[in-house]
Amino acid sequence: MKILLVEDDEVLIAVLTKSLAEHHYIVDVVKDGEMGWTYGSTFDYDLILLDIVLPKLDGIHLCQRLRAEGYTTPILLLTAQNASTAKVSGLDAGADDYVVKPFDLPELIARIRALLRRSNASSFPLLVWGDLLLNPSTCEVSYNGHPLTLTNKEYELLELLLRDSQHLLSADEILDRLWSSDEFPSEATVRSHIRRLRHKLVSVGAPSDFIATVHGRGYYLKAPDPLAQKDLPTPPLLAPPLLGSQNSSNHSTRQEMYLAFLNEQWINTKPRSLEQVKNIFQVLQKLKSGELDPQLQAQAYQIAHKLTGTLGTLGLTIAMQLASQLENLLNSQTLLKKNQLEIFEALAISLENSIQSIDSICNAPVAAISDFAFSLLKQDASQIVTKVMIVDDDIDCLRSLLKLLQPWGFKVTTLADPKDFWTVLQSVLPDVLVLDVNMPQMNGIEICQALRSNLDWRRLPVLFLSVMNDANTQNLAFSVGADDYLCKPVVGIDLVNRIHNRLQRIKAYQ
Numbered sequence: 001m002k003i004l005l006v007e008d009d010e011v012l013i014a015v016l017t018k019s020l021a022e023h024h025y026i027v028d029v030v031k032d033g034e035m036g037w038t039y040g041s042t043f044d045y046d047l048i049l050l051d052i053v054l055p056k057l058d059g060i061h062l063c064q065r066l067r068a069e070g071y072t073t074p075i076l077l078l079t080a081q082n083a084s085t086a087k088v089s090g091l092d093a094g095a096d097d098y099v100v101k102p103f104d105l106p107e108l109i110a111r112i113r114a115l116l117r118r119s120n121a122s123s124f125p126l127l128v129w130g131d132l133l134l135n136p137s138t139c140e141v142s143y144n145g146h147p148l149t150l151t152n153k154e155y156e157l158l159e160l161l162l163r164d165s166q167h168l169l170s171a172d173e174i175l176d177r178l179w180s181s182d183e184f185p186s187e188a189t190v191r192s193h194i195r196r197l198r199h200k201l202v203s204v205g206a207p208s209d210f211i212a213t214v215h216g217r218g219y220y221l222k223a224p225d226p227l228a229q230k231d232l233p234t235p236p237l238l239a240p241p242l243l244g245s246q247n248s249s250n251h252s253t254r255q256e257m258y259l260a261f262l263n264e265q266w267i268n269t270k271p272r273s274l275e276q277v278k279n280i281f282q283v284l285q286k287l288k289s290g291e292l293d294p295q296l297q298a299q300a301y302q303i304a305h306k307l308t309g310t311l312g313t314l315g316l317t318i319a320m321q322l323a324s325q326l327e328n329l330l331n332s333q334t335l336l337k338k339n340q341l342e343i344f345e346a347l348a349i350s351l352e353n354s355i356q357s358i359d360s361i362c363n364a365p366v367a368a369i370s371d372f373a374f375s376l377l378k379q380d381a382s383q384i385v386t387k388v389m390i391v392d393d394d395i396d397c398l399r400s401l402l403k404l405l406q407p408w409g410f411k412v413t414t415l416a417d418p419k420d421f422w423t424v425l426q427s428v429l430p431d432v433l434v435l436d437v438n439m440p441q442m443n444g445i446e447i448c449q450a451l452r453s454n455l456d457w458r459r460l461p462v463l464f465l466s467v468m469n470d471a472n473t474q475n476l477a478f479s480v481g482a483d484d485y486l487c488k489p490v491v492g493i494d495l496v497n498r499i500h501n502r503l504q505r506i507k508a509y510q
Contacts, residue, residue: 001046001116002026002177006036006062007078008054012101016049019105024139024156025112026178033057038420040066042413044176045073047115052079052090060093067094069395070268074115078103127162129221132206134162146204153178154197161211161221170218172411194219262314262361265403269310269396270355276303277352280326284348288341301330302393305438307351308467309394312488316358320489322351324467387411388499389430391418391447392465393439397488401434401465405495418442430460432499437466437473445480452481461502465495 003020007013008031020027028043030036032055040048040062048066052059063075076097077090090098096115099108113136127134131144139155141148150158156178161169171187179185194211201210212222283300286293304327311320326347329340336344388410392398398414405412413428415421418439425433433451435444444464451457461484464477469487477485484498 002028002044003112004036004039004043004045004048005029006031006033006040006048006054006059007051008032009051012078015105019109020112021152023109024152024159026156031055033059033062034417034420035423036062037065038415038417038424040071040073041069042415042424047074047076047112049076049078049112050095052077060089063090063093063095076111076115127159129162132162132201132210134159143201143204143206148200148204150197150200153193154200157193157197161219168214168218168220173218259361265396265400266314266358266361269314270358272396273307273310273355274352276307277348277355279303280348281352284341284344287336287344294335297330297335301327302440304330306394306396309392309436309488310396311355312467314361314400315489316354316361317489319351319354319358320467322347322354326351386432386499386503387413387428387430388432388434389413389415389425389428390434390465391415391421391439391444392434392436393418394436397436401495410499418447421447425457432461432463432502434463434465434495437464437468437477445476448477448482449480461499463495463498463502 001024003025005013005016005020005027007016007029013029013031017027017029028039028045030039034056036048036050036054036059037057039045050059050063054062057065059077059079063077066073066075074097075095076099077095078099078101079090097111099111127136132141133143134141136159141150141155141158157174160174160177171190174190175185175187179189194213198208198211202208207222209222212220214220280300280303283296283303286296304323307323308320308327311323326344329336329344329347388405390398390401390412392401392414393416395416398416402412402414413424413430415424419441421442435447437444444466448462448464451460451462458481462482463484463486464474464482465486465488466473467488468474474485483502486495486498
């Protein structure tokens with residue numbers, strides 16, 4: 001299992017890393033709250049171990065930020081503050097448990113195990129598969145009564161296969177779950193560990209195909225004979241859900257699934273959007289009362305910008321246009337005048353009414369699927385290894401794009417805070433980069449310009465995805481080195497087509 005440790009005490013980092021590794025946990029370490037947010041919101045972890053007193057962003061606010069964005073990963077707080085008020089603050093912020101420094105390491109490990117058991121309904125005291133038995137508490141493994149001596153990584157691999165015994169695990173999934181972000185192993189590493197683990201299992205009497213391989217897709221535990229007689233379903237092959245038998249039914253099914261996806265997103269997005277409009281009204285009231293503060297106007301601009309992207313991604317054209325007009329009005333170096341405040345208020349009221357009136361999304365945009373993209377659906381998942389990194393300050397947009405692209409086999413990394421761009425870029429090493437235009441601190445145009453000046457990244461394909469559809473912005477993007485430019489709202493397959501067309505061109509020139 002994988003743990004994110006957010007701690008700036010070098011000695012404690014060394015002690016905890018060693019102890020957690022001895023208990024077969026994979027650990028990523030970051031030393032400030034902002035990097036904690038970057039890693040916690042970018043990569044998947046089973047648990048976050050979080051100090052309260054941290055540089056840049058303290059643990060309480062990081063915890064609140066993660067919970068506010070819907071992350072449910074268990075969080076265990078570490079602190080030297082023993083006062084009950086500090087504990088209450090931590091638990092109110094969304095932490096699941098609280099340990100005071102100095103702490104007893106065995107107690108900390110026990111609390112970690114308890115949190116992981118609570119968060120994972122499939123965690124049992126013993127993991128059993130036929131004659132194989134694994135005890136997570138003692139890390140002992142046996143087959144038909146014969147003990148197995150495994151390395152740490154072999155043990156972790158076997159435990160992962162047992163806990164996800166009804167699923168097919170690809171090499172990429174295994175790498176993500178069992179290796180830290182500081183390591184850069186290849187699929188050959190997974191194959192090597194599988195081969196050695198099989199050999200040890202066979203040596204104590206297990207069949208040679210106990211760990212089964214679906215070529216080009218991944219690995220799973222073959223059902224033991226007593227279970228196989230019950231006609232258990234074959235482990236899923238993770239085929240993308242859009243594949244159908246007839247072109248017409250394919251199109252209809254894709255549209256229905258996409259529409260269902262949009263409505264599912266809208267259920268959670270509508271309340272958040274209304275809350276954002278409420279925040280805009282609060283800024284408006286302050287400006288009307290004479291509190292002429294450029295920062296307040298900039299704050300309202302950022303909210304309107306995010307709303308434009310979110311509503312556009314969901315295909316809510318009228319609401320998106322109102323938010324875009326509001327964004328354009330607020331995007332000024334000078335303070336709004338009295339008559340402009342009246343326009344501001346009228347737009348905000350119209351936007352609120354528009355969002356309030358949308359109970360469901362009735363029409364999904366029509367997408368044309370290219371022959372090339374359609375052929376991707378018939379390929380093995382392992383053949384689609386494209387890593388896509390998306391940078392956009394709109395969290396809702398990132399979540400939507402993540403779900404839109406995953407059925408096509410992409411490995412997607414999202415980043416909401418552009419100031420961490422270079423750190424995440426070096427960690428992910430993407431094949432394609434998708435950028436928004438307007439973002440705080442570092443916009444997409446600046447990022448693309450910096451990439452084209454960097455010898456290591458100047459050839460990285462860059463696609464822009466933005467609500468800004470004017471010719472000047474698009475020309476500016478291409479002038480700094482963009483490979484393509486799409487306007488929101490975008491249909492998933494359109495983005496898939498553009499990404500693969502770009503990669504095909506690069507491959508043709510190599």
